[in-house]
Amino acid sequence: MDLTGRRVWVVGASSGIGAALARELCLRGAQVAVSARRADALKEVAGEWMTAVPCDITDADEVRQAAGVVAAELGGIDIAVLSAGYWKQMGDEFDVESFDQHLAVNLSGMANCLGELIPRMKKQRAGMIVGISSVAGYRGLPGSEAYGATKAAQINLLEALRVRLRPDGIDVLTVCPGFVETEMTSDNTFPMPFIVSAEQAGRAIADGIERQSARIVFPWQMSLLMRISRLVPDRLWALALTPRS
Numbered sequence: 001m002d003l004t005g006r007r008v009w010v011v012g013a014s015s016g017i018g019a020a021l022a023r024e025l026c027l028r029g030a031q032v033a034v035s036a037r038r039a040d041a042l043k044e045v046a047g048e049w050m051t052a053v054p055c056d057i058t059d060a061d062e063v064r065q066a067a068g069v070v071a072a073e074l075g076g077i078d079i080a081v082l083s084a085g086y087w088k089q090m091g092d093e094f095d096v097e098s099f100d101q102h103l104a105v106n107l108s109g110m111a112n113c114l115g116e117l118i119p120r121m122k123k124q125r126a127g128m129i130v131g132i133s134s135v136a137g138y139r140g141l142p143g144s145e146a147y148g149a150t151k152a153a154q155i156n157l158l159e160a161l162r163v164r165l166r167p168d169g170i171d172v173l174t175v176c177p178g179f180v181e182t183e184m185t186s187d188n189t190f191p192m193p194f195i196v197s198a199e200q201a202g203r204a205i206a207d208g209i210e211r212q213s214a215r216i217v218f219p220w221q222m223s224l225l226m227r228i229s230r231l232v233p234d235r236l237w238a239l240a241l242t243p244r245s
Helices: 016-025 039-046 062-072 095-125 145-168 200-212 221-227 234-241
Strands: 007-011 031-035 079-082 127-132 170-175 216-219
Touching: 007 200, 007 216, 016 031, 016 095, 016 200, 031 062, 039 062, 039 079, 039 145, 062 127, 062 216, 079 095, 095 127, 095 170, 127 200, 145 170, 170 221, 200 216, 216 221
Parallel strands: 007 031, 007 079, 079 127, 127 170, 170 216
Antiparallel strands: none
C-alpha cells in the first residue's frame, strides 16, 4: 500500500509510539490527524503538519465527536491506528481499581473507537484498522496481570475482527511490540530486554501498514522469545517465574 495521500487517524498520539508513528506516516506522505487526552502535548506533536483533535477514548460521546471532526477535516478515514494505552504494574496486592482502569482504556476505549470506525469503513467498503497490543498478551507475567489480560483480549478481538471485516474490504493489523522507550516504560524498574526507541517502533508499524500485514511483532528477538514461551508447559512456566525465597 502506498501511503501517499492516505487519510490516517492516530489515536493516542500525544507521546510514545503513537506520536512517533504519526510523524513517520507524515514523512511517507499520509494526511494525518492525531487524538489524545492531553491537548497541549497533542498540539506539539501535530505542529503544522497534522490535524489535532483532542479526545478521551473512555468517553464514547467524545470519540463520536472526534471521529466526525477527523472525517470532516481529512475528507474521510482510510486508516485508523488505535494506540492509546494504559499501564501500571500490579503490586503485591491485587488492585481492582487499577484493573478497572486498564479495562476502561485498553478495552472499552478501543471498543468506543471501533464502534465509530467500523460503520464508516463498511460504508466506504475499504479501510484498515491498526490495533497496538503487546507481546505481554502472549503469556501471563507477574506484575502484568491487568495490562497483560487486556492485551491478550485485544489480540483476540482484533483477530476476530480480521475475519468478520474481510468481506467488507477492511484490513485489520495487530501490532505486538516488545519493550519500547516511552513515558509508559520510563518508570519500570525491571529488566527490559531488546528495548527499541519509539522511532524504531514507528518505522516498523508504518512498514507493516504498507505491507498490509495481519500481525507484526518486533523486535525480532522478542518475537522469537515470545513464540518459544508459548510452547512452555503451564506448570513449568509458573515454576520458572516464581520468585526464589
